[in-house]
Amino acid sequence: MSPAPVTAKSARLVLDVQGVAHRFGGLRVLEDVNIAAPESQIVGLIGPNGSGKTTLFNIITGFIRPRSGTVSVNGRDVAQDSIQQRSRDGLLRTFQTPKVFDHMTVLENVMMGMHAHTSSGVLATMFAMPSARRELASTRASALQTCERFGIAHLAATRAGELPAGLRRVVELARAHQAKPKLLLLDEPSSGLSGPEIDTLRGWIRVFASEGTTVLLVSHDMGLMDVCDVVNVLYFGRVIATGPMAAIRDDQKVRDAYLGAA
Amino acid sequence: MAFARNKLLIAAVAVVALLLPLLLQRHYVDVMVFAGLYGIAGLGVALLLGQCGIVSLGQAFFYGIGAYSSAYLCVTLGLSPIFGIVVGAALSALIAFIIGWPILRLTGFFLALATLAIGMIGGILFYEWDWLTGGTLGIGGIPTLSLFGFELNTPQRYYYFVWAIFLVAIWLSHNLVTGRAGLAMRAMRDAPPAAEALAVDMHALKTKIFVLCAVLGSLAGSLFAHYATYVSVQSFTVERSIIFLLIPVIAGAASVWGTIIGALFVALAPELLSGLGDAHQVLFGLALVLVVTLLPEGIVGLPKLVMKRFGA
Amino acid sequence: MSWGLFWQAMLSGITNSFVYALIGIGLAVIFKGTKVINAMQGEFAVVGGIVTVFALQAYGVPYFPAALIGIAAGALLGLIVDILFVRPMMRRKAGEESFLLLTIGLAFTISAGLLYFVGRDSYLLPGIGGSGVVEMFDAFIPVHSYWLVGISVVVVILLRLFYTYSLTGLAMAATSIDPIGAATNGINVTLMRTYTFALGGAVGALAGILVAPLVSVNYHMGIALTLKGFAAAILGGLANPIGAVVGGLVIGISEALAVIGISSGYKDIAAMTVMIIVMIVMPNGILGRAGRRGG
Numbered sequence A: 001m002s003p004a005p006v007t008a009k010s011a012r013l014v015l016d017v018q019g020v021a022h023r024f025g026g027l028r029v030l031e032d033v034n035i036a037a038p039e040s041q042i043v044g045l046i047g048p049n050g051s052g053k054t055t056l057f058n059i060i061t062g063f064i065r066p067r068s069g070t071v072s073v074n075g076r077d078v079a080q081d082s083i084q085q086r087s088r089d090g091l092l093r094t095f096q097t098p099k100v101f102d103h104m105t106v107l108e109n110v111m112m113g114m115h116a117h118t119s120s121g122v123l124a125t126m127f128a129m130p131s132a133r134r135e136l137a138s139t140r141a142s143a144l145q146t147c148e149r150f151g152i153a154h155l156a157a158t159r160a161g162e163l164p165a166g167l168r169r170v171v172e173l174a175r176a177h178q179a180k181p182k183l184l185l186l187d188e189p190s191s192g193l194s195g196p197e198i199d200t201l202r203g204w205i206r207v208f209a210s211e212g213t214t215v216l217l218v219s220h221d222m223g224l225m226d227v228c229d230v231v232n233v234l235y236f237g238r239v240i241a242t243g244p245m246a247a248i249r250d251d252q253k254v255r256d257a258y259l260g261a262a
Numbered sequence B: 001m002a003f004a005r006n007k008l009l010i011a012a013v014a015v016v017a018l019l020l021p022l023l024l025q026r027h028y029v030d031v032m033v034f035a036g037l038y039g040i041a042g043l044g045v046a047l048l049l050g051q052c053g054i055v056s057l058g059q060a061f062f063y064g065i066g067a068y069s070s071a072y073l074c075v076t077l078g079l080s081p082i083f084g085i086v087v088g089a090a091l092s093a094l095i096a097f098i099i100g101w102p103i104l105r106l107t108g109f110f111l112a113l114a115t116l117a118i119g120m121i122g123g124i125l126f127y128e129w130d131w132l133t134g135g136t137l138g139i140g141g142i143p144t145l146s147l148f149g150f151e152l153n154t155p156q157r158y159y160y161f162v163w164a165i166f167l168v169a170i171w172l173s174h175n176l177v178t179g180r181a182g183l184a185m186r187a188m189r190d191a192p193p194a195a196e197a198l199a200v201d202m203h204a205l206k207t208k209i210f211v212l213c214a215v216l217g218s219l220a221g222s223l224f225a226h227y228a229t230y231v232s233v234q235s236f237t238v239e240r241s242i243i244f245l246l247i248p249v250i251a252g253a254a255s256v257w258g259t260i261i262g263a264l265f266v267a268l269a270p271e272l273l274s275g276l277g278d279a280h281q282v283l284f285g286l287a288l289v290l291v292v293t294l295l296p297e298g299i300v301g302l303p304k305l306v307m308k309r310f311g312a
Numbered sequence C: 001m002s003w004g005l006f007w008q009a010m011l012s013g014i015t016n017s018f019v020y021a022l023i024g025i026g027l028a029v030i031f032k033g034t035k036v037i038n039a040m041q042g043e044f045a046v047v048g049g050i051v052t053v054f055a056l057q058a059y060g061v062p063y064f065p066a067a068l069i070g071i072a073a074g075a076l077l078g079l080i081v082d083i084l085f086v087r088p089m090m091r092r093k094a095g096e097e098s099f100l101l102l103t104i105g106l107a108f109t110i111s112a113g114l115l116y117f118v119g120r121d122s123y124l125l126p127g128i129g130g131s132g133v134v135e136m137f138d139a140f141i142p143v144h145s146y147w148l149v150g151i152s153v154v155v156v157i158l159l160r161l162f163y164t165y166s167l168t169g170l171a172m173a174a175t176s177i178d179p180i181g182a183a184t185n186g187i188n189v190t191l192m193r194t195y196t197f198a199l200g201g202a203v204g205a206l207a208g209i210l211v212a213p214l215v216s217v218n219y220h221m222g223i224a225l226t227l228k229g230f231a232a233a234i235l236g237g238l239a240n241p242i243g244a245v246v247g248g249l250v251i252g253i254s255e256a257l258a259v260i261g262i263s264s265g266y267k268d269i270a271a272m273t274v275m276i277i278v279m280i281v282m283p284n285g286i287l288g289r290a291g292r293r294g295g
């Protein structure tokens, strides 16, 4: 049972970036960037080093306020929302260098994925209120399941800081999965991974999409980019091409600007 | 197996702790009372340091607010001790919130030096506002506490009382750090951007812990006032803040139970070294320096360090 | 309050501000070289001042060499602190809070050590240029104050020249900006850090020697000096010695205003409050501490 292919036009846009521009001092990093991500699709973002991909992620997730332009999530302008508010509304990102919580166990890392979905306050936790205890227990059980699914259950009690790079990525991904985001932004999740590990990653990205998470994927790995329904090419802060990966590969402008340079 | 052994150990320690006041000389029971008092204040500092990575050098300020609230309300206004304790805690919470909200946007050195400045301002205010605090003369005649008509007027009785409160406070803190808020605190300490991306409101959380720390400091101060029955500015200086900070540092800030070890250290060390006169202060400072340089995880981390060094 | 008293408070505030600037510059030197905020900078001043007093009074060393001994003591202390404590912690890549705990612990230890060895007394040095006073705006200013300001200005200029023109200065600056790059260019990074601490210690000791004739030194004044110097340094932007002078003036004048407006007991409160407000209101201001957000 394969779902009918959705075209960008008919599907609801989970993310709609319009006319975003940003500068750092005199350095123009983004200019009039328009990017859309329809529900449950995997949208790629490629571009040479320094072209502004991470900056765009920072703007979408609220770490940086853009100089101009709007970011809409589920049709609503999020300009006024804090990082945390966006996260509670289902926006989640990973980082170019994996940011796991080094001094926490793998299980605790994955439990953190539930933070936005849980609510026990400081006092309830301190006094071990039944509600807080129940919530913690169910968070733990659910996180343990996720660990099993991602094949890291045997590491549940290991400190995340002691893991090799590949496994840290898996922990980050499992944590993201635990958060069940509506929109997941992955910033170069394939860097530092081996060939087989990238294949597993591709599988997981598909799982996210099949479970209804829209994915925005940044990667320098062109092979991985094949998972994308549509790919945007960013070059010196401008989107110079948008389309399926096959078309992007043949695009002369992209060849000149990006693939030729690589 | 190891678990059973642990249980046995805990039971043994508990028995010793219960019998201690009966076995020790009065003077040493007194020292143990102070260990409990300092421990309660140090526990607050431990939460900030161990969970949030915040160095607080201002705890003596809140310790002072608690002590003076109790002294002033009981002695000058003649109210029942419970008012002093509650008003002190509420006042400390309020002040901690008002100060904490702006300064907790700072991090690292800058935040630590801001807390140091607050501790110093507090010390000066206690001294200058002698109409309230009695200045260097202090306030005497603070009544001892009584619990259901049972007078807590000997070191022995106060020992059980203070340590019961200390242990309950540790238990509450233990719940906190192992629960949802504790996970969030450690997450924001390890990787702030990732914690924010997962919806942890770092500033609000830090402020809450700062307030909690102040309340513990204030409670310890109130209990101190009712034990010593006399308070004066000498007890609320920056040196006292450093002693409170030493408690989690000595033991290893990550563990709330470790504050027991830290509290015993800061209370007992001066006793054991009292033959040296003022030199014990030097050794205190050196203890801090050496632990920071040699034992990054405190005494609690010592076994691990030894294992690593000598392979096992 | 008469104008005479007003100017008296103002001018002594301004004199003090150069002491804070010197402490601040010492802090900035160390921060620049090592990225550590040295919470025992005030202790360098106290040690420098007391060593000079003892050299002069107990051992009869003439004034100028005694001051040099005091400065050398500060430098030596900086050297020891670096070699014994900072080096192993740098090797371990200890975090910011560990360095803070270390330097606070050292401040506490040194202060307690001074209490043990020299007691609670305050020690006064004779002023440079004698104990004469000069009348200015109806106020009497010790001759020493002029020397203090003059020497401070000279030190600021010398430091500036040192960092811009001398090879060692350049290497020290390079080490702080990019330790790995400096190392690949053959700079001995560890040694540069040690020099940095020694230099910071010397500047701190000089501040103590200069302030001793005016307010005397005692075992207990280090932490307040550190905080005021820190306030001066962050006000002026941690990297900039001339900024520290401006910052020192702001602190010194705030103190003077507190003395004039309220009472002398509130002097330190004014300084600390200004410091806290500056950190909050200009968090990345001239400091340029605005780290990159996000990933």
Ligand SMILES: Nc1ncnc2c1ncn2[C@@H]1O[C@H](COP(=O)(O)OP(=O)(O)OP(=O)(O)O)[C@@H](O)[C@H]1O
Binding pocket: A024, A027, A029, A047, A048, A049, A050, A051, A052, A053, A054, A055, A056, A096, C291, C292, C293
């Ligand atoms: N906080 C900042 N301040 C100043 N300049 C910045 C900042 N963040 C990024 N830049 C600059 O903006 C440009 C775009 O950076 P960005 O990290 O967005 O690129 P990227 O496409 O993610 O590159 P890469 O493929 O290397 O990750 C770069 O020149 C970078 O140096």
Ligand SMILES: [Mg+2]
Binding pocket: A053, A054, A055, A096, A187
């Ligand atoms: Mg990037």
